[in-house]
Amino acid sequence: MPALISAGIPFCFCVSLWSGSRRSNRKPALGTLKKRINQLIFNNMANLINLGSELLRICPTNSNKIEGSTNDGRSWSTRYSGSSNGAFYDLTSYGNEVIAITSKGVYGSINGGRSWSSRYTGSSCGDFQSISANGSELLATTSKGLYVSKNGGRSWSKRN
Structure with a gap:
């Protein structure tokens, strides 16, 4: 019987022939599938955002680093490590900020990812998994559902 895979926000569910299903809390919207013997693996690609004159991404080889490019992605330099x-x-x-979801909560940068300040580290929303801006709101998927912030990620309420 072939292995099955389904990818969707906020989770990527992988079913292998031998080990059952697995759930990843990493954002699966961008990525590639790789096949190992009797197993499918989802490999995250870097999240990329356009800040106008520059691009910003999570380093694809080290998720503790933020990289920037001023030449349309031909080369990258470390902004934060x-x-x-x-x-x-x-x-x-x-707006003029970059908002990040990390393993420790929500962080904001006002200087293109060179430094970060804590916005929200509470646990009542569950584990944050992905984030997007929707006008004046931030929307985030968490392990407890969809949450909205109207103040730059400093507080969150559940969206029904």
Whole structure:
């Protein structure tokens, strides 16, 4: 019987022939599938956002790094490297800010990802998984559902 795979936000479910199903809390919207013997693997690609004159991404080989490009992605330089904010999962542009979902919560940058400040580290929303800007709101998928912030990620309420 062939292995099955289904990818969707906020989870990527993988079923292998030998090990049952697995769930990843990493954002699966961008990525590639790789096949190992008797197993399918989902490989995340870097999240990429356009800040106008530059591109910003989570480093594809180290999720504790943010990289920037000023030449349409032909080369990348490290903007931020550190583990104090946790591993970066997702980025979105929000006005003149960049908002990040990390393993430790929600963080914001006002200087193109060179430094980050904590916005929300509470646990009542569950584990944050992905984020997007929708006008003046931020929408985030978490392990407990869809949440909305109207103040740049500083507080969150469940969206029904």
